[in-house]
Amino acid sequence: MDRIVCVNCGRELGLLSLKDRLADGFVCLQCLVPVGITRLENSAAFSSAEVRALISARTPLIENFSPTRKIGSHLRIDDVNKAFKVRKEVFAFSNLASFELLEDGEIVTSGGLGRALVGGALFGGVGAVVGGVTGGKRSRSVTTSMSIQLNLRNCHRATATIPFIKSEIKQNSSVYKSIRAAAGECLSALQTIIDSQEQADHTERSETAFNSAADEILKFKQLIDAGIISVEEFEAKKQQLLDL
Ligand SMILES: [Zn+2]
Known part of the structure; x- marks a missing residue:
């Protein structure tokens, strides 16, 4: 061998x-x-x-990694280094593609890159929450599982999970309400990660567009120098290319 x-x-x-x-x-x-x-x-x-x-x-x-924001022990976010930590594992902001809150196996709410923000505050008092409500009407009075699933990209794993409830809890209990509030805070925080990522993607796209316009202009400049186009034609083309 x-x-x-x-x-x-x-x-x-x-x-x-x-x-x-x-x-x-x-x-x-x-x-x-x-x-x-x-x-x-x-x-x-x-x-x-x-x-x-x-x-x-x-x-x-x-x-x-040095967290600037913490949501209990569920989620730590380092806004400076653009990283977050879930259950001892650190991921880059750019690893987060989407996320969803699952309750008893059903998607209650979700958010992610390129998704429209729909709906209002699902979790009262924790600010605007994210994504569309896709779960059906719930009539059960207990919850046996609740977690947030993170869908990751360009990463060593495809998903990560933030667990909240692993055994039966009555939905009218104060414990349930505080867990649900923490889950809501995590959802809001995850959406800020997505938002900052979309901002970064947008900036990168603008820079790429500008650089390719600059390259084009240089090519046209060479055409003037070679006497192939006039200065007027060059100026017209330049205006057109810079009007991004
Ligand atoms: Zn090695």
């Missing part, structure tokens, strides 16, 4: 070494654990280049 090495650190890996198999090699757990990855979900779908990129993107997030 060929000797195998970690695609990130280059260390030689024995049969018994803890490692994840990639599409084109192996990565050792000593490289993953320090960046908060205890298991690379669906690891065979990752190339070695993707895993190296993932490790280097996560290193500063993990090292610098």
Whole structure:
């Protein structure tokens, strides 16, 4: 058998070494654990280049994580480093694609990138909440499970869960109300992450559009210099291109 090495650190890996198999090699757990990855979900779908990129993107997030906002023990957000922490795992803002509140397996409310904001405050007193109400009318008087599921992208896992209720609780109890309020606060906070991400995406798109316009203008400038178009034609084209 060929000797195998970690695609990130280059260390030689024995049969018994803890490692994840990639599409084109192996990565050792000593490289993953320090960046908060205890298991690379669906690891065979990752190339070695993707895993190296993932490790280097996560290193500063993990090292610098320092929450600026906390919602109990459920969710910690670092607005400076644009990262959030759920159950000991840190993710980048850009990892969050969408989220939904599940109660007894039904989606009660959801939010995410590119979704219209619909509906008002579902959870009284915690500010505007997010997303459309898709769950049906509920008539039960107890809840046996409640959690927020996060759908992630460009990440070592596809989903993460914030648990709130794991055993039967009466819906008219004060415990239930306070848990539901905390879940509502988490939903609002998650929406702020999505909003800041959409803002960042928008800025990036504008910059890209400006850069490609600038490139075009340079090409037309060369056409004047070569005597192919007139200065007037160049000015007209420039106006058109800059009118983003
Ligand atoms: Zn390694």
